[in-house]
Amino acid sequence: GENVEQHPSTLSVQEGDSAVIKCTYSDSASNYFPWYKQELGKRPQLIIDIRSNVGEKKDQRIAVTLNKTAKHFSLHITETQPEDSAVYFCAASKKGGGATNKLIFGTGTLLAVQP
Amino acid sequence: DAGVIQSPRHEVTEMGQEVTLRCKLISGHNSLFWYRQTMMRGLELLIYFNNNVPIDDSGMPEDRFSAKMPNASFSTLKIQPSEPRDSAVYFCASSLGQGPTEAFFGQGTRLTVV
Numbered sequence: 706g707e708n709v710e711q712h713p714s715t716l717s718v719q720e721g722d723s724a725v726i727k728c729t730y731s732d733s734a735s736n737y738f739p740w741y742k743q744e745l746g747k748r749p750q751l752i753i754d755i756r757s758n759v760g761e762k763k764d765q766r767i768a769v770t771l772n773k774t775a776k777h778f779s780l781h782i783t784e785t786q787p788e789d790s791a792v793y794f795c796a797a798s799k800k801g802g803g804a805t806n807k808l809i810f811g812t813g814t815l816l817a818v819q820p
Numbered sequence: 821d822a823g824v825i826q827s828p829r830h831e832v833t834e835m836g837q838e839v840t841l842r843c844k845l846i847s848g849h850n851s852l853f854w855y856r857q858t859m860m861r862g863l864e865l866l867i868y869f870n871n872n873v874p875i876d877d878s879g880m881p882e883d884r885f886s887a888k889m890p891n892a893s894f895s896t897l898k899i900q901p902s903e904p905r906d907s908a909v910y911f912c913a914s915s916l917g918q919g920p921t922e923a924f925f926g927q928g929t930r931l932t933v934v
Contacts, residue, residue, distance in 0.1 A: 706878070737920025748911065748925040749863070756920065794863060798920050806920050807876060808853065808913075810863040
């Protein structure tokens, strides 16, 4: 089955710096790669996603890149702000049985943005 | 829509007791996922359903765990008997499963088994 690895497990940056989180996946059939942000004590929420027919996607200060050949994808946050502090999860999904999608998560990255 | 609703938000129970966690999907969604979150193992997929049918329960840790979808909008996750190592935050998430798409999470149930 799919295995998603995520690095680093913790990341501390100064406000205004950039942050990069990297993930690798094992199943070449995976075709959907979302990123979720989870603030302390709250639910994971989608911040950006990318599909396998696209190499890069950007939404304001966040961007995601995908390298299908190497089976890795990355989250880039520019001009970090204290409110970006949270745990970030990458995930990989492919079409599973019953026309649905099995979403497998990485282990998470705790991002701390120092003011 | 109020989103995915889970109950209870917190549950403290004694070892050996039965625990039932509940989840109401977003109206119109047809895929339902149960996840368990711990510091050590992150977000683990326990089971997922499509159109009320269990598709993959390979993540269910033991026979003590069972999940049902009695109708299109509601699901339960039951642990019987509960053990201290079951302590975790349990999330359910729903999506409209016509292809790869966003999963919307509930607020989670924090389970503590003492």
